[in-house]
Amino acid sequence: MKIAVLPGDGIGPEVTAQAVKVLQALNSDGFRIEMEHAAIGGAGYDAAGDPLPDATLKLARESDAILLGAVGGYQYDTLPRPMRPEQGLLRIRKELNLFANLRPATLYPELADASTLKPEVVAGLDLMIVRELTGDLYFGQPRGIHVNEAGEREGYNTMRYSESEVRRVAHIGFQIAMKRGKKLCSVEKANVLETSELWREVVIETARQYPEVALSHMYVDNAAMQLVRNPKQFDVILTGNIFGDILSDEASMLTGSIGMLGSASLDESRKGMYEPIHGSAPDIAGKDIANPLATILSAAMMMRYTFGHDGVADRIENAVKKVISQGLRTADIYTPGTTRVGCAAMGDAVLAAL
Numbered sequence: 001m002k003i004a005v006l007p008g009d010g011i012g013p014e015v016t017a018q019a020v021k022v023l024q025a026l027n028s029d030g031f032r033i034e035m036e037h038a039a040i041g042g043a044g045y046d047a048a049g050d051p052l053p054d055a056t057l058k059l060a061r062e063s064d065a066i067l068l069g070a071v072g073g074y075q076y077d078t079l080p081r082p083m084r085p086e087q088g089l090l091r092i093r094k095e096l097n098l099f100a101n102l103r104p105a106t107l108y109p110e111l112a113d114a115s116t117l118k119p120e121v122v123a124g125l126d127l128m129i130v131r132e133l134t135g136d137l138y139f140g141q142p143r144g145i146h147v148n149e150a151g152e153r154e155g156y157n158t159m160r161y162s163e164s165e166v167r168r169v170a171h172i173g174f175q176i177a178m179k180r181g182k183k184l185c186s187v188e189k190a191n192v193l194e195t196s197e198l199w200r201e202v203v204i205e206t207a208r209q210y211p212e213v214a215l216s217h218m219y220v221d222n223a224a225m226q227l228v229r230n231p232k233q234f235d236v237i238l239t240g241n242i243f244g245d246i247l248s249d250e251a252s253m254l255t256g257s258i259g260m261l262g263s264a265s266l267d268e269s270r271k272g273m274y275e276p277i278h279g280s281a282p283d284i285a286g287k288d289i290a291n292p293l294a295t296i297l298s299a300a301m302m303m304r305y306t307f308g309h310d311g312v313a314d315r316i317e318n319a320v321k322k323v324i325s326q327g328l329r330t331a332d333i334y335t336p337g338t339t340r341v342g343c344a345a346m347g348d349a350v351l352a353a354l
């Protein structure tokens with residue numbers, strides 16, 4: 001198993017190091033995992049003047065899977081847009097055709113007190129957000145800031161989806177729904193957006209191949225509200241790039257913290273990039289207080305989706321369950337009566353449990 005490790009910026013290197021420890025430990029079980037590190041984001045810009053250096057993209061292409069931390073930092077916010085860390089992330093997703101982003105929001109029962117919702121509203125929460133990742137507002141052309149006819153600056157982006165882009169991610173959503181609760185809610189804004197109108201039509205067409213899946217549609221504003229009113233009404237949520245970005249951050253808090261949600265970004269084959277859903281968290285970077293569990297859980301998803309080692313994925317997930325049941329908590333999920341630990345200590349505890 002050849003894995004490219006791209007730690008990135010801010011807390012990225014801190015959380016990635018914990019997942020690397022866990023993956024390395026598997027080698028003593030007879031696996032052959034080779035990991036090679038490369039720079040991306042601000043680290044890529046600093047090292048090579050490019051948020052996605054050629055050498056990093058080459059390594060990513062040659063690897064079976066990629067483990068990514070996070071990118072971004074205040075010091076890069078004034079660079080020309082193509083040089084910014086976030087563009088490096090968008091480019092690697094596009095270059096590798098990683099169009100399907102799976103973001104599971106699962107509540108560990110012991111973390112019910114850390115959820116922003118009442119324990120009875122989130123008990124047993126287990127939902128999967130399937131977010132399209134290589135289209136929509138983040139990639140649509142034209143985009144820019146120009147001076148308009150009235151002589152004032154005007155910013156514009158283009159929300160755009162082709163039917164084949166919608167269809168391929170819809171298939172992934174339905175296939176996942178078939179393996180779960182056979183219920184899929186497609187989230188868009190078809191009442192006002194043509195992009196969403198097409199999205200809904202294509203999802204309805206695709207659904208004909210999955211007659212066992214109960215399909216529903218919801219406007220994104222309502223979905224944002226329903227997620228905090230009654231999140232357990234959802235099983236699989238299928239949505240576009242920007243709506244999925246926002247709704248998954250919201251869903252993470254139902255599980256206690258954004259530091260709990262891992263993700264898989266997949267292409268048509270089994271190749272994938274695995275990363276926590278959070279960003280580089282510059283406000284807590286370098287303090288050894290970030291929660292590494294989202295990244296460790298992303299490594300478990302890698303074992304499941306790219307390498308097909310479901311048993312290993314289960315073991316990593318069970319190790320995470322164990323440290324939580326032992327009462328170990330990073331600051332973001334700390335509640336009275338539990339034991340507060342740092343990022344590296346949490347990684348060590350998962351390793352010990354593994």
Ligand SMILES: NC(=O)C1=CN([C@@H]2O[C@H](COP(=O)(O)OP(=O)(O)OC[C@H]3O[C@@H](n4cnc5c(N)ncnc54)[C@H](O)[C@@H]3O)[C@@H](O)[C@H]2O)C=CC1
Nearest residue numbers: 070071072073258259278279280281282283284290291332
């Ligand atoms: N996938 C990526 O690489 C992403 C990168 N970003 C970038 O990250 C930078 C910061 O963006 P923000 O909007 O602040 O989002 P963020 O996700 O980095 O942080 C939001 C809040 O959540 C907290 N947080 C995030 N991850 C945590 C963890 N593992 N443990 C404990 N607390 C955690 C942070 O301390 C912060 O208060 C920006 O440059 C942004 O562009 C943002 C989102 C995703």
Ligand SMILES: CC(C)CC(=O)C(=O)O
Nearest residue numbers: 086089090245277278279
């Ligand atoms: C920084 C963005 C490009 C990514 C993001 O917020 C995400 O994928 O969740």
Ligand SMILES: [Mg+2]
Nearest residue numbers: 245246249277
């Ligand atoms: Mg995001």
